[in-house]
Amino acid sequence: MNLKTMKLKEISIIFIILFAAWLILNQSTATEYLVSGALIALAISMLMCRHCTVFDELRLSPKAFLFTLLFLFTFIKELIKANFDIAWRVLSPSLPIKPGIIRATTTLQSKMARLILANSITLTPGTFTIDIIDDTLYIHCVYVDSEDPEQYGQQIIRKFEKYLEVIYG
Amino acid sequence: MVNTILSIALLIIGLSFLLVIVRFLIGKSVADRVVALDALTISTIGLIVLLAHFLDRKIYIDVSIVYAILSFIGVIIVAKYLEKSL
Amino acid sequence: MKILKNSILLVLLGFMTWMLFNLYKDYDSRDTLNDTARYYAEKGPDETGAANLVTSVVVTYRGLDTLGEVTILFLVSAIIGLLLKTENGTRKTAMRASSEFMITAAKLLIPMISLIGVYIFVNGHLTPGGGFQGGAILASTFILLLISISRNKIGHKVLELTEALSGLSFVLIGILGVILAAGFLDNKILGTGTFGSLLSAGAIPIIYSLIGLKVGAELSTIILELNQVQGKED
């Protein structure tokens, strides 16, 4: 894929998102909103996205769509689990924590996929991303129970990585 | 019925505000205070939307969107300032 | 020492709450408007066709004041630029780069935040908000750009051009009002349209968009100037 088509894909995806957001914000599909929204979304996506490389690795295939749904499902499950976990830890009188910072390496290359990975980790039970150096994520855990921290880190990452690998190249 | 439950929710959010403000005051380090501020702003978004329901003003949702944006940028700026890299 | 400071803070907070409560208790709303206010309140919706009365006052009846405010803001940004002028604008201090996630998130969020800024000022005649508020949000995307992605790549030229063009168009529309309609900045050079829709209230949406762009460009210029100078001092 050459640079020109990549830019086109990037701009058109952002254009669609902005256009949808404009219609939702105005809560109307009258002609005046459609026209003004198209103009504004076009202007912003052309002006602001000259250096953006956020969506160009997104795959637009049925399989990727299916995996997006699976990813969302896993994510919501983990988010709810995380909250009950934190509520239990906070409310129990003995405060059962055993924190530590562990490392985990990711194989994802797309920046957007890595952002989603980091955000997912931050919102899943007992973990949050502190730093990233090259391909290594440093994850702060409330409770490191495994004997082998290395293994534990990979486990946390693997849950989301297998979906993101398919969705982003 | 609906309004009763929502009033209880409003009360609980108010209580949690008080607790976060305690953390904000005892602090220990500046970063602790910023964390408390972050939690405070995110809960405020929920609070504004609850108020939108009670006062029946749809426009408050726009207010909460703008509030979310500005508080996000505010927290980022304070964090960068802490790093002395602004 | 710390406890003392905090307790003073608490007492102050309590005092302010008490004062606010007193103000609220003694507050009785005035029943009658004065002459000018009554004129705006009664004639405003019909004459300008704007759903948001405040906007019709700010842009049409008090349009000259708004022009003055924008000019003051321009002067402020120019003066800040003048006072903070340094030999060379670039900075050479060692910096810690933003993390990769921050950069990606900024790239993703900047278009969205700009859209919301535009939404605020385009709908200024229908909802609370308007040119100044929308312009401030537009400028906040500049802060995000500045602290996350780059320091030197943002073009001063583009900002100056936007600012000059929108200011010029603002004045031109005002003069058109003199020629085509009743007076300077009269909004009826375009039809007033259906009450409550986007293309209503004549030229108010256009004027407000121009104000928004101008304010956004001016605030961004101030931020840029401050950022470039700050590097010289540490």
Add this chain to the structure above:
Amino acid sequence: MEFIKICGAVLTLIGSLFILFAAIGLLRMPDIYNRIQAGTKATTLGSILTLLGIGLIHPDWLLKLILLILFVLISNPVSSHVLGRAAYFIGIPLSAKTHIDNLKQDRQENPVTKENES
């Protein structure tokens, strides 16, 4: 119709409870990193549930509220990541209970990668 509204109200109630847990977590946790953990997760889900609940009560607000939820989902973890990174960089200590710190080891072995020029 009434049933959906009550569901929404209950969702809002649960959301506010999570916000309360976040506040308790902020008070009880021993160091800043654990506080960020409690604060971010619980406030994120708490405010999302609150918004969803209000969205169920007023169906015509729902789309706008979903837009807001998406924004919170993107921005909130990022801001806590930036905060945590800043706190680690300026050397706020981990709590005494911490028993493993790989980041410290790696930074001692290889300090140059961190402080890059802008």
